[in-house]
Amino acid sequence: MSRRSRNRWVGLVYTTPALAFVSVFVLWPLCHVLWLSLTSRSLLGGGEFIGFDNYTRAFADKSFWQALEFTLTYTAYITPILLVLNLALALLTAADTPLRRLTRTVIFLPVVIGLASSSLLWYWLFDQQVGLFNKLLVDLGILTEPMIWFRKAASAQVAVTISVVWKVVGFGMILMVAGIQAISNDIIEASRIDGASSFLRVRRIVIPLAMRSIVMATVISVIGSMLAFDQFYLMTKGGPRGQTFTSVYWVFQNGFARFELGYSSALSVILMVIITSATALQLWLSRKGSKA
Amino acid sequence: MAHVELTDLSKTFGAFQALQDISLHIEKGEFCALLGPSGCGKSTLLRLIAGLEDVTSGEIRINGRDVTDMEPADRKIAMVFQSYALYPHMTVAENIAFSLEAAGMPKAPRLARAAEVAKTLQLDHLLNRRPALLSGGQRQRVAIGRALVRDPEVFLFDEPLSNLDAMLRVQMRMELSSLHHDLAATMIYVTHDQVEAMTMADRIVVMDQGRIRQIGAPMALYAHPADRFVAAFIGSPSMNFLPGTITGTGAQLTLDLGRAAKPFTLTPRGQSAAKGPADLGIRPEHATLTAPDATDATLPARIRLVERLGNQTLVHLETAAGPFTLQGPGDLPAKPGDQTALSFDPSRAHVFGPDGKAI
Ligand SMILES: Nc1ncnc2c1ncn2[C@@H]1O[C@H](COP(=O)(O)OP(=O)(O)O)[C@@H](O)[C@H]1O
Ligand SMILES: [Mg+2]
Numbered sequence: 103m104s105r106r107s108r109n110r111w112v113g114l115v116y117t118t119p120a121l122a123f124v125s126v127f128v129l130w131p132l133c134h135v136l137w138l139s140l141t142s143r144s145l146l147g148g149g150e151f152i153g154f155d156n157y158t159r160a161f162a163d164k165s166f167w168q169a170l171e172f173t174l175t176y177t178a179y180i181t182p183i184l185l186v187l188n189l190a191l192a193l194l195t196a197a198d199t200p201l202r203r204l205t206r207t208v209i210f211l212p213v214v215i216g217l218a219s220s221s222l223l224w225y226w227l228f229d230q231q232v233g234l235f236n237k238l239l240v241d242l243g244i245l246t247e248p249m250i251w252f253r254k255a256a257s258a259q260v261a262v263t264i265s266v267v268w269k270v271v272g273f274g275m276i277l278m279v280a281g282i283q284a285i286s287n288d289i290i291e292a293s294r295i296d297g298a299s300s301f302l303r304v305r306r307i308v309i310p311l312a313m314r315s316i317v318m319a320t321v322i323s324v325i326g327s328m329l330a331f332d333q334f335y336l337m338t339k340g341g342p343r344g345q346t347f348t349s350v351y352w353v354f355q356n357g358f359a360r361f362e363l364g365y366s367s368a369l370s371v372i373l374m375v376i377i378t379s380a381t382a383l384q385l386w387l388s389r390k391g392s393k394a
Numbered sequence: 395m396a397h398v399e400l401t402d403l404s405k406t407f408g409a410f411q412a413l414q415d416i417s418l419h420i421e422k423g424e425f426c427a428l429l430g431p432s433g434c435g436k437s438t439l440l441r442l443i444a445g446l447e448d449v450t451s452g453e454i455r456i457n458g459r460d461v462t463d464m465e466p467a468d469r470k471i472a473m474v475f476q477s478y479a480l481y482p483h484m485t486v487a488e489n490i491a492f493s494l495e496a497a498g499m500p501k502a503p504r505l506a507r508a509a510e511v512a513k514t515l516q517l518d519h520l521l522n523r524r525p526a527l528l529s530g531g532q533r534q535r536v537a538i539g540r541a542l543v544r545d546p547e548v549f550l551f552d553e554p555l556s557n558l559d560a561m562l563r564v565q566m567r568m569e570l571s572s573l574h575h576d577l578a579a580t581m582i583y584v585t586h587d588q589v590e591a592m593t594m595a596d597r598i599v600v601m602d603q604g605r606i607r608q609i610g611a612p613m614a615l616y617a618h619p620a621d622r623f624v625a626a627f628i629g630s631p632s633m634n635f636l637p638g639t640i641t642g643t644g645a646q647l648t649l650d651l652g653r654a655a656k657p658f659t660l661t662p663r664g665q666s667a668a669k670g671p672a673d674l675g676i677r678p679e680h681a682t683l684t685a686p687d688a689t690d691a692t693l694p695a696r697i698r699l700v701e702r703l704g705n706q707t708l709v710h711l712e713t714a715a716g717p718f719t720l721q722g723p724g725d726l727p728a729k730p731g732d733q734t735a736l737s738f739d740p741s742r743a744h745v746f747g748p749d750g751k752a753i
Contacts, residue, residue: 286477286479288475288476288477288479289479289480289481289482291446291466291475291479292473292475292479292480292481292540293481293492293496294446294465294466294467295444295446295466295467295471295472295473295493296467296492296493296496296540296544297466297467297468297493297496297497298467298492298496299496302495302496306481306492306495307481310483311482311483
């Protein structure tokens with residue numbers, strides 16, 4: 103065996119665990135969903151190959167497109183909120199002092215809680231009768247009496263947004279902190295000698311040099327928002343009057359409430375294509391932006 | 395009034411004393427080198443002057459103004475970092491112009507000014523490049539350009555040549571010297587390389603373990619090191635130290651270098667001497683080879699190794715008082731194994747007492 107081909111085999115052996123993991127938990131389910139989407143399989147079994155019927159049905163499914171529109175709207179407003187908060191918190195806590203490390207840890211803590219648990223937690227915090235959040239707002243004089251957050255779509259979305267931001271803001275913050283800390287200290291000091299104000303330094307030095315992690319945090323948050331489910335399932339149940347149904351919620355409804363596994367698989371595939379394209383577009387735009 | 399005045403500067407990091415009682419006056423237009431081994435506090439001192447680090451105690455004045463508590467940008471200094479610290483996402487022009495941008499100068503005039511500075515540094519064809527696409531020497535020049543554009547009172551350099559290869563280093567050394575000559579600006583230059591300090595500086599400040607050991611013009615330090623540390627640090631190859639005993643004091647000092655050797659007499663220069671142990675310091679070029687039975691032979695020696703560099707020869711010898719390196723002309727007759735003797739010029743010999751101070 104030549105040295106080269108031997109090296110290739112050794113490389114393969116080393117990557118086997120990772121390849122096995124990806125095959126079992128990513129590639130195989132993906133293929134399975136692709137296959138299911140071409141069948142009329144029910145959750146209880148049975149069904150047959152029906153070609154692209156599920157897809158033609160999906161394109162005519164008004165509820166699905168409404169859910170997608172709602173998901174995109176949700177993504178469109180929560181992403182900038184997260185981006186700004188991530189960056190602000192990262193800038194405030196990036197320096198490595200004990201107090202800042204502690205603050206970072208505290209802000210990051212909710213990230214390790216499951217989204218479902220945090221949604222339930224906030225559901226109770228928002229409760230009209232026993233919710234502490236309501237009590238706080240009343241005590242602070244912001245509300246005159248406890249409000250029913252989940253009666254109107256708008257206030258329900260505010261409630262969901264508050265809970266999700268609380269839950270995930272630490273994640274993007276940590277990514278950006280890593281990016282900011284990776285900037286060489288010399289460069290920051292050079293900008294101090296050059297007389298840059300904090301604002302100019304952030305705008306002209308810190309943000310451009312931490313751009314990779316800022317983009318990464320944003321892409322991850324966009325993907326997360328496009329896949330929103332738990333928070334609405336647990337807090338709004340898609341209501342009021344189906345106004346807060348997200349795409350994944352609709353996939354879930356079809357697969358697990360109506361047992362239409364084949365159809366819900368087709369919806370998943372469409373969603374996957376949309377999210378993948380959106381991600382590719384973001385990465386391409388950011389690369390183009392950093393070259394310009 | 396000196397241009398830069400440091401008075402009783404001290405700096406501690408936690409419990410660690412990085413600098414202790416540093417007092418130093420630097421004249422306007424002077425090129426002052428801070429020289430010392432790695433970790434002796436040179437960069438820390440430079441960073442105190444720059445304002446990148448807060449002083450623990452003491453005072454810094456630049457051009458008469460007390461700048462001790464001022465922001466770096468307000469001190470009218472510019473600094474060239476060892477890593478160059480160029481802004482990697484900006485072009486050469488933007489790098490040079492950044493301090494003007496920070497000062498609020500509009501885009502067109504500041505880029506024009508940057509182009510002017512770049513021209514004097516032969517960077518004009520690189521104005522739109524990013525630092526990643528520049529050679530080490532070009533990056534160095536951009537860093538200098540960034541300092542020049544601010545028109546500072548004092549230039550601070552932290553080992554600016556240490557990332558360059560040997561040939562470029564020699565060239566940049568000359569360029570920095572002529573820059574200093576042209577600008578007649580005050581420059582403080584940190585280096586651990588005694589050759590850089592010797593060749594460029596008007597005055598060298600030798601530092602060790604957070605303290606100043608000696609301040610002087612390069613040749614003065616070379617000829618009259620105040621202590622053993624300075625003597626060993628300046629000069630390459632390094633000074634030879636032979637352990638001995640002072641047996642006679644007074645107008646003439648007599649030094650016994652042990653068995654085999656003849657007593658060596660010289661005129662003391664420094665503090666008064668007492669009888670007892672002392673080291674004789676001889677620079678490699680201040681010793682000559684002579685026959686073992688010659689009248690000027692002080693110390694018998696055997697040649698261990700001969701290095702011929704063309705214009706000079708380095709001879710490594712073994713003596714009863716320890717190893718010795720001698721520097722002679724390129725055609726010095728010497729070969730390994732030869733029995734020979736060393737002869738020292740008393741007017742160029744140094745004696746260091748047990749405390750390391752020159753006698
Ligand atoms: N920010 C700091 N915190 C703690 N110790 C430091 C710091 N900066 C420098 N030191 C210590 O101070 C000493 C002098 O450092 P430095 O001035 O960088 O030395 P030099 O430039 O002469 O090599 C070193 O022992 C170094 O470890
Ligand atoms: Mg240093």
